[in-house]
Amino acid sequence: MRPNDCKFLKSHEWCKIENGIATIGITDYAVSHLSDLVFLDLPNKGASVTFGESFGEIESVKAVSSLYSPVSGEVIDSNKNLPDNLEWLSQEPFGKAWMLKVKVTAKSPDLLEGAAYDAHCKAEG
Amino acid sequence: MAFDAALLELAATPTLRLYGWQPHAVSLGWFQHAADFADLPAGTQVVRRLTGGGAIHHGDELTFSLAIDAAALPTDVAASYRLLHDAIVSALHAVGVPCRRLDAGEHCGARPAQRWCFAEPGRDDIVTERGKLLGSAQRRIRTPRARVLHHGSLVLERPPLTPFVAAVADHLPTDPALRAALRENLVQRLADALCLPWHADRPTTAELARAEELAPGYREPANIARR
Numbered sequence: 001m002r003p004n005d006c007k008f009l010k011s012h013e014w015c016k017i018e019n020g021i022a023t024i025g026i027t028d029y030a031v032s033h034l035s036d037l038v039f040l041d042l043p044n045k046g047a048s049v050t051f052g053e054s055f056g057e058i059e060s061v062k063a064v065s066s067l068y069s070p071v072s073g074e075v076i077d078s079n080k081n082l083p084d085n086l087e088w089l090s091q092e093p094f095g096k097a098w099m100l101k102v103k104v105t106a107k108s109p110d111l112l113e114g115a116a117y118d119a120h121c122k123a124e125g
Numbered sequence: 126m127a128f129d130a131a132l133l134e135l136a137a138t139p140t141l142r143l144y145g146w147q148p149h150a151v152s153l154g155w156f157q158h159a160a161d162f163a164d165l166p167a168g169t170q171v172v173r174r175l176t177g178g179g180a181i182h183h184g185d186e187l188t189f190s191l192a193i194d195a196a197a198l199p200t201d202v203a204a205s206y207r208l209l210h211d212a213i214v215s216a217l218h219a220v221g222v223p224c225r226r227l228d229a230g231e232h233c234g235a236r237p238a239q240r241w242c243f244a245e246p247g248r249d250d251i252v253t254e255r256g257k258l259l260g261s262a263q264r265r266i267r268t269p270r271a272r273v274l275h276h277g278s279l280v281l282e283r284p285p286l287t288p289f290v291a292a293v294a295d296h297l298p299t300d301p302a303l304r305a306a307l308r309e310n311l312v313q314r315l316a317d318a319l320c321l322p323w324h325a326d327r328p329t330t331a332e333l334a335r336a337e338e339l340a341p342g343y344r345e346p347a348n349i350a351r352r
Contacts, residue, residue, distance in 0.1 A: 011161040011268075033200055033201045033202060039156040039248060043157070055267075057155070057156065062202050062203065062206055063176075063265050064156070064175075064176060065265040066266050066268075105157075125199070125201075
């Protein structure tokens with residue numbers, strides 16, 4: 001089950017915003033369609049991210065995919081343990097596999113509620 | 126490599142590019158560390174590849190890149206490989222090269238431990254009795270639109286730095302007639318698999334200009350060594 005307090009991008013990133021801080025990750029749908037994950041590259045604390053633009057990259061055995069930010073702002077924390085524990089993404093994509101915490105200055109206008117994101121995934125197949 | 130990146134960004138229609146390598150060169154996968162290849166023979170040309178996976182020594186081979194909207198391929202990465210690789214197996218069979226796609230159920234490495242792409246055949250790779258015949262990798266982007274770049278390196282003659290690879294030459298003389306038949310079959314079978322008509326075309330001015338702009342990122346030693 002996807003948490004009902006998250007919002008989603010069609011590119012399969014999620015964010016949960018609390019007190020102006022967004023926690024960002026990728027969804028179970030994204031993980032299941034990438035197959036075996038091998039590398040993850042995330043920005044460092046202090047970096048800036050912009051909604052709709054790439055903030056990192058993830059490599060599965062067969063594909064490199066860009067990761068897109070749901071918000072703009074400054075990265076205040078990056079899950080540095082995640083690249084060495086990529087199995088977390090399959091186990092808890094909305095929990096311990098979070099990727100970034102960002103001090104939000106702007107949100108993407110394209111964020112979807114859970115029901116709309118579910119429908120989007122269904123349409124993608 | 127820069128031209129493939131330009132096609133990924135700009136090609137207005139599904140585009141299949143066929144090419145070879147002069148001089149022969151080693152391409153590093155996007156996440157690979159250049160320092161892990163410090164033992165290459167002096168003078169070896171090295172470039173960075175936009176797609177992931179292990180390094181490839183590009184010698185006498187038929188290389189292709191497919192730049193296409195993501196919606197034209199299965200969303201599932203593995204399923205997209207099966208679609209394209211089955212078409213390539215069909216093209217190879219048509220010219221008389223015995224090969225097959227490794228099924229998911231077979232014993233093969235899911236997570237490559239080797240630095241060379243061809244060292245360890247994995248799920249859905251195309252192999253012969255001797256080993257891996259085709260190296261493949263993808264790059265997927267979502268903006269400005271959802272797109273996929275699929276790279277393939279089909280070995281014609283075994284390159285010296287990776288003597289463990291399979292090659293078309295293990296089965297047939299790689300004369301001009303065979304090369305032409307391979308190209309023709311590859312294009313047709315991939316077009317059939319994607320349900321697309323095809324015609325030969327030339328790069329646009331915008332694609333060429335963008336490739337020039339991007340080229341330093343793929344060929345300059347400082348950029349290649351950034352990881």
